[in-house]
Amino acid sequence: MxxxxxxxxxxxxxxxxxxxxxxxxxxxxxxxxxxxxxxxxxxxxxxxxxxxxxxxxxxxxxxxxxxxxxLPPLDHPDAAHCYVTGTGLTHLGSADTRDAMHQKIGGDIAALSDSMKMFRMGVEGGKPDTGSAGVQPEWFYKGDGSIVRATGQDLEMPAFSLDGGEEPEIAGLYLIGDDGQPYRLGYAIGNEFSDHVTERQNYLYLAHSKLRNCGLGPALLVGALPAHVAGVSRIIGADGQVRWEKHFVSGEQNMSHTLENLEHHHFKYGLFKRAGDVHIHFFGTATLSFADGIQVAPGETFEVASPTFGPALRNRLAVHESPYATVTAL
Known part of the structure; x- marks a missing residue:
């Protein structure tokens, strides 16, 4: 459904x-x-x-x-009670792209970067037996419900951004019951959207690079996620022509972690089991136009589509002003 x-x-x-x-x-x-x-x-x-x-x-x-x-397929009446989070290095093949960003030029190529170490940990321990915890994944906070954009709305990056690039992903959508139990409503296709140039400067900038809008929807898939999900990610120029396109895969068959393990390592924190809260949690990707040397320009459109989720998600890239922030002392 x-x-x-x-x-x-x-x-x-x-x-x-x-x-x-x-x-x-x-x-x-x-x-x-x-x-x-x-x-x-x-x-x-x-x-x-x-x-x-x-x-x-x-x-x-x-x-x-x-x-x-x-509208997005799930939101909260108070956007501050919607957490948007995600995990990275969860998809087979995703480490090559991330490691290329993080590997220092002239470094010891025989040594594993932190990204490759994290990826290998997931491959070796990300799929434990049901009901037991495996290795924890890379995790990041992205924002609250105010950053979520529906299909047809602009994805706005702040003027200080060095890049605005797509990340075609599947997101789990959750509601915390009055009993403190997380309930999964289902899944949606998404564009996690990050600043890959900032992240490439130093992987410790990952947290900064994730504080951006994200696209979600348009449809919520109720029920189990297929083990294999196929889709396509496109960059459409301002002239309406496709200038980059690549197929992507997701689902547990293509991942180094089980969804259950990713969910456990998010909801193991009491902070994330507050009654009435909504959670949108991105599960990662292995496909980025940035890895192919593409830098998306304002006015161009991201399209993420998979027949599993019905209609495509489309968002145009825009820039919003970001004046110098000052603090007033009281």
């Missing part, structure tokens, strides 16, 4: 089931957040509740997308 959130022509929020290009509007619940809270309270599956609450009203997805009325 694919769920989407959108606004009506009168700017009222709605959630619906996407079937091909038709959206069946769900009655009684204005948001995915409300629907998920009800499913937890009623102790039923999200898909089961959505299907039983779907009414007879329908709307065309392309109409919604064309009019800019698609």
């Amino acid at each position: 694919l769920l989407i959130q959108f606004v009506t022509e009168s700017q009222e929020r709605r959630v619906g089931i996407l079937q091909d290009t038709t959206v069946r509007v769900i009655d009684g619940y204005a948001t995915t957040f409300d629907l998920a809270r009800a499913a937890i309270a009623q102790r039923c599956g999200l898909a089961q509740l959505a299907d039983s609450a779907a009414g007879s009203d329908t709307i065309d997805y392309e109409t919604l997308a064309g009019e800019g009325r698609i």
